[in-house]
Amino acid sequence: MRVTYEELYGVLLRALLKAGFEPERAAPCARLFADTDRDGVYTHGLSRFPRFMGMIRRGLVDARARPVSVLRRGALERWDGRRGAGNLNAHDSMARAIELSREHGLGCVALSNTNHWMRGGSYGGQAAEAGAVGLCWTNTMPNLPPWGASEPRLGNNPLVVAVPRTRGHVVLDMAMSQFSYGALAAYRARGEQLPFDGGFDSEGRLTRDPAAIEESGRPLPVGLWKGSGLALVLDMLAALLSGGRATHELPADADEETGLSQVFVAFDLSSFGEAGASARVADEIIESIRQYSADGGGVRYPGERTLETRRRNLEEGIPVEPSVWEQVKKF
C-alpha cells in the first residue's frame, strides 16, 4: 500500500510526541524518518521505527537528550550524543560541521555516545544542500568478519560522501559489507541467489546463496581484504576522534546497539569563491562517465536513483508495509 508523505510524517510525528520528544525535536526526527522512505531507502525508515520506539521504551535511546559540546579545538570539535535519537544527533553534528567549515574552510565534529543514524545519506545530502562537500561515517556493532577470520569482529561501518551539484547531488552511502543482512534476507525471501558472491558458507566456500551466508555469519567485505581494512580504520578514527566506543565495545545485538561513535566532516566549497565553477566541474565529471555503459542504459552516479524514486513516491505515494504501518499508527 502507499501513503502520502503528509500521512507518513503525521503518524511518525504523533508517535514521537507521545514517546516524549519535545515538539521542536519530534518534527525533524519525523522528517528524517519520512524522507528516508520517500527516497526509497525502505530498510532504514519506517521499517526501523518500531525498533527505535522499543529502544526509547527500554531507555537505550533518550528522547529528551540533546548533544553537548565536550571539547573545541578550532575546526575540530568533540560532542557527546548522550544516547539521544541517532538521526537528530547526526543531523545536528553535520549542521555544526558545516558551520565550522564556513569559518575555517573545513570543519569536523566527532560524536560519541550516539545511536544508529538510520540513513547515513541524509547527512551527506544535508551538506550538499548547504553547498558543502560532506564526508561522514559511523561505527556499528560487530557484524562482519575481518578478512581471514570467521567471527564477526568488525562493524560494516557505513561511509558517506556527498558532492553538491546543480543537476542532482552525488550522495554515496556505502556500508563495508558487499550485501547487508537486510539485502540477504530480501533475496532469500524472493527465493533468489545473489547476483555476485556475497560471502562464505559454513565450509568457507564463496557462495551466492543468501541463506548460507546468514547461517555462517560470514558476509564478504567490499573489496575483500581491502574493505576489511577500511572498516577497521573507520572504526579507529571514529573512536579516537570522538573519544567514544569502538566496535569491539558495542553489544552484538541490533536491539541493544547503542553508544556508537561517528565523524562528520564538511568542506566549504565557497572557500574558493567559485561555487558556480564547482558545480560545473561536478557536472562535467558525471557527464564524462554517463555515456559509457556496456548495455547502453547509461552509467548511474550514486544518488541518481534516489532522486527518481523521490519524484515517483511524492507523486504516487510512498510504499509502506501494511503490518508495520498499522503497528506504527497504534504507537
Place this chain on the structure above:
Amino acid sequence: MRVTYEELYGVLLRALLKAGFEPERAAPCARLFADTDRDGVYTHGLSRFPRFMGMIRRGLVDARARPVSVLRRGALERWDGRRGAGNLNAHDSMARAIELSREHGLGCVALSNTNHWMRGGSYGGQAAEAGAVGLCWTNTMPNLPPWGASEPRLGNNPLVVAVPRTRGHVVLDMAMSQFSYGALAAYRARGEQLPFDGGFDSEGRLTRDPAAIEESGRPLPVGLWKGSGLALVLDMLAALLSGGRATHELPADADEETGLSQVFVAFDLSSFGEAGASARVADEIIESIRQYSADGGGVRYPGERTLETRRRNLEEGIPVEPSVWEQVKKF
C-alpha cells in the same frame, strides 16, 4: 639480488642530482623512493624510477619545481604542484596539512597540477609518525570502467588512511581496483590464476584469468558498484577542492600521466590532550581482531606486513631487479 639501503639510496640520489634536482630536494626524493623498496612495495619504488626519469627528460616532471600556495582559508589550503616530483609534492602537502592540524585541530591541503605520488602509504606513515591521523587520496588517469560500463573512465584513485600506534602504525593504502595491472601482470608471469574474480573477460563474464582481464581492460572495482562510486567521488573531491584536473581530463597513458589532483587531511590527536590514551585505544582495537583468524594464523592489520618486510630488508638487504638496478646505476 639484494642491495643495502645505503647503496640503493646513494644510487638514486646521484641520479636525481644529475637530473637537475637541488641537493635539498634530491635527498628526500631519493629517500622516499628507497623507503618504498625497503618496505616491500616493489611496484612503486625503484621499478618506477626509470619512468620517472623519462618524464623528467621529456619535461613532464619538473625537477626544479616546488609547490606554491594558491589560496588559504583557515584550515583549508590550495596548493599548485607546478608539475614537480609527485612524491616531494605529496610529502610537502602532508607536512603542511599536519602543521595546519596543529593550529586548527585538523588541516587540509588540496594539491593540483602534480604528478604520480608513487607509494601513497608514505604520506600516511608520515602523518602517523607526527602523531596525527592521516587521510589522503589521489586521482589517476582513467584505468577502471565504472560499474555497468566497459570503457575505463574512472581512475583507480588510491585512498590512504593512517592511524598512529605505539606498536606499529596502521597504514591502509588501497587503490579502487581489486587487483592492480601490476598484480595482474605478476600473476600472469607466474602462470597463476587470481585467487578471486578480478574482472570481466571480453565477453563480459567474471574471470580469475589475469590475461583475460588485461585484454578486456575491465578489472573489477573493489566492492563492485560500491568501489566504482567511491572512485568517482574521490576524483570529484580531488578536482573540486584543488581546482585541478579530474580523471577525464588526464591522458590515458602511464608515460604521459601528469597534472593530477590530490587531497591531504591531518587530524591532530593531541587536540584532545591525551596522545597516550589515543595510542592505547588504537592498540586495543587491533588486539580485538587479531585472535579471530579462520586458520589460526592471526588477523593482520593494514601495514603490519610492511613492518616485518622493513625489518627483514634492512637486515638482509633490499631485493632489486638486476636489469632495473643496472639501468638506474647508469643514469
